[in-house]
Amino acid sequence: MGETMTQKSMRVIYDRVSKAQSSLADRQTRRQMERTAHISDDVRELVDWYIEVRARHLVTGRFGKAYAPLIRKAVRYDNLCRLVSGWRYNESGYEMAEAMLDLMQPRVTTTGLEKLPQNGGCLVATNHPTGLPDGLALFDQVRHVRQDLALFVFADLLSINPNAADLMIPVEWRPNLRDRSAMRRTMSIAAQAFRDDRCVGIFPSGRLSYWNGVRLKERPWNSSFLRMAKKHKIPIIPGHIRARNSLAFYALSQISTELRDIQSIRELQNKYGAKFHITFGEPIDPDSLLGDQDEMATKMQTYVERVLPKQPERAFDPKA
Template sequence: MDRGDVDKQSDKHIVATLIEERAANLIQRPLWPLYRSFLYPILKYRSAIRMADAIAPMSGVDALEHVSDLLTLDVTTTDLEKIPEKGRVLIAANHPTGIADGIAMYDALKKRRPDVIFFANRDAVRVNERFNEVLIPVEWVEEKRTRERSRETLKATKEAFTEDRCVVLFPSGRLAFMDENKILTEQEWMNSVAIFARKYDCPVIPTHVQARNSWLYYWFWRLSDELRDITLFNELLNKRGKPFHMTFGDMIMPEELRGDPNEVTLALRQHTVDNVTAGRPWTPIK
């Protein structure tokens, strides 16, 4: 039976498992079956199952291609030529929509850098084991992190940089939110972006992604973290034909990222969000 058919630790489909893990409190409520009956159609549950079943037996690249073909995103770029055609490079990007950001980035880069690999939620590997060919699995939920999973991530990271691949990282690990003024706001970044660049002597390309989620997502964000989180498949599948614009900034060499990793990361986040689209240069931390 394909990986996408069921979660191997239960009889549930992996899509149901991933949704319910994100709704741990909701599913304990007596009315959960009622909630589920009207939420699942809104969340494109059946479409998500069909997608998961289709990609489960595929190679990592073929699975990405399948989702890319399914979504047919309208991806445009500015300064794509700033991405070197070969050699080690780390692309650090803001994270406006979720999984679709990765698909859009793949569409933008696949011809120029067919060796591209992404840091991504390790749940993807639960849908398709061969996603580890194109993804570096990361456990974003701190309570679920184990030594074994951390070693897995570090090993895959070392391999990707040693092989001089094009590595894509969304350093926030969390989606942007709509603030009270209805301005899309990038979450804080983890300092791994600065640490990896220095440890592996790797240049960084700051990249601004222009896109957004549905109003349903931002409404759910204000109502409940769990309601927000269970929209993951809807906020992927509802992007069919939607526009994504990537602006690639000037390359920042690792020696330009000296200083306290937290301060460097804060400055790199601000630069990516505010300066890249305006063409302003990177200013190293003094």
Template sequence: MLDIEATLKTKFPTLDHTTKGRLAKKFIKRFAHEDEINSFIRQHPHLEGSAFIHKAFEHFDFSYNINSASRKNIPAQGRVIIVANHPIGTLDGMALVDMVRSIRKDVKVVANDLLYQVDPLKSCFFPINNMSATASHKTQFKAMVAALESDQAVIIFPAGEVSRLSRKGIKDAAWKTGFLKLAKKTHSPILPLHIEARNSAFFYGMSMLYKPLGSMLLVNEMFNKNGRTIGLTTGKLIPSQVIENCSLTLPHLANKIRESVYQLKSKKIHTPPFKTVDTISHPACRQSMRMELESQQHLLTTPTGLDLYIVDYVADSALMHELGRIRELTFRAVGEGTGTCWDLDQYDRHYRHLILWDDAKLEIVGGYRLGECQKLIETYGQESLYANHMFNLNKSIEPYLANTLELGRCFVQPKYWGTRALDYLWYGMGNYLAQNPQIKYLIGSISLSNSYSQSARELIVSYYNTQMGMDEQLANAKCPFVVSDEIQKIADKEFTGEYKTSFKRLNARLEAQGEKLPMLFKQYVELCDDKGTQFIDFNVASDFCDAIGALIMIDLDKVKPNKKARYLNGFSKKVA
């Protein structure tokens, strides 16, 4: 329940000591609507959270609007810090919570202590210690860190107070930098959001006379919003790497983000002062995906109940929408990705897709993109190969292409990391190869994230080029990755010997930098004997966060006997 008397004693303990203070107290209590608010709460004891907000908005005849483009910018999952201006001080926070909860339920807002007294709303807010500002901030910060590390959404009004009237109009005060410290600590992206709204002239006048008095009148402002609709506009997502690597001071960066929030209300197109990315698209309908899978080719079922399918592209498909969404989500988690709302391109239309499906949860676990090179070339020409996008394919590769399967876009979504998901995808690959015995070679690009240090990337590239480089130059990178002379000298000295010894030296150097070799590099090499896996060239993909694409070729005749027995021979509809 709202207790104005207790709030005044906490915020202004000396208010009763003077005649002026006692008059101010009477004035504040007159406009606090304490009885009306508490009566409303008692009338709806069964409501809390969003249900209570809806009833409150109905009571005040208050609403908000947000267009579809802005709504799509709200991430449907994963950690995010939403920062906004704070023009009203009460209903705007409730509106943001309600809007975000219409997309995802795991969101809370940093509230002022007046709102936190409304018990039905406490599930929407971070806890506040009204008696101690210092303890409150520490408690809030820890709670927000825990929420973000659990991949939840947090709404913050960085000004820490309601907007006031100034010479530049109704604007927030300078933003505090706590949200940036929180973003850095939790590696969370930031979503700017602008709220188009204002309080009454009476409020701004009282605030100019005595600022704390204005704050205590915020409750009264809720009661003059009858028939009002506020506007919500979102910007594009600011990746956590931009915040972490920014050279600006925190106050300067906070001001830049504040400015970008106010630019959102303008119809003019403003270029953000920092790199942004599209928000990953919202999930597709799970039941629609299951229905679409019924018409696709089922390969086998794993012991854990996961299913492997070969899926052909269908336009306007829930399954393809979700495939692109989960790909982008997964690649961004390792510092890669397209930066668009999903990872789908023109090649997906003509390639086939190996998908690992969890029917219990109705979601895509992982996948591969497969292209039979000969069929693609016969139908669409050699430029239809994805390898041709990053590499100039030489004449010498043509004899191989008649019997080659191109692999790409291998992923296992983060929720399934640490499981046998990749192993199961390889079972599915083996099943497909068993059905297509004409395939003798695999070709494809393994990605090495730009999140690795430059020296680590050079070490990895120089190692595989030295140990597994192909003598025959089948292709040349369009944007080749260049290894420095310094690292090449290390490679010439340490990586030219026996494979295991050289591999230990590579790992030791990576570990010294706090880096770890990407799993697929090791697994593809150890799939074969006698250089059955060879590296052709290394390209920098500017359209994939500058990740390095290592083009490899695998000779299936050189797959190790134990791997061949495991993945390529004797398949049934049930994996052992």
């Protein structure tokens, strides 16, 4: 029996849909191959090195080969390589940060941005809830006021793009490389930024906040930022960043620092369109910070964590 008109029409439609689906699959495959082809060997080597630095025992230990596929999946390896490819060849740290922001599209809002000095040296000290995205969120807002921000960051980030030295003040965190020479180098770069009257951003805890079962808890603040502000006679701008990582990050943090660091790489990729809110407090005269500096750093940390986000109009009181 011959085909009815309805059967013939259905067959034609089916053939067209099949061809369209096949064509779409081919295009998707080609795009995937093109993206992968653009990942150079030096980028892959850099990403492999970066993962090893963050999870040395997992990568090089007895079960390293068995863990490798799991680690690559955890950090979204191909996507991470593509991200690094896009950032590695920027001509400056500012260009690199803007490229990151264009890709991540964070939704950053502020309270009290007008309290940030439009010129002259200053030190912005904030909590550190999410990692690298905190610095990007700060950069995103400070650039509306001034174009000279410098950020304290882990030194291995400069390996992604050495041209980013105009934006980054590298802090060596790896125990085998953290010596007096590295500390002097960091302080020398920071001192030059202060002499140039730049706005410098610092996370005094030096590490990410953790979940204590009730709320995010900031690690103890190092008082070195107070000494820098006093030495260079610059005001401190306290800041509170409201943001968070995933539950997986906080859960893994309770198990292993290396699992936490692996997850932190994934967290950067999870921040597409993420919300950040930064509250800036009134400038603080470093000469008003008398007494034991470690105690003063603790007071300022408490103010940033508990007071500033709820009462942004309330200035820090060193005597409280």
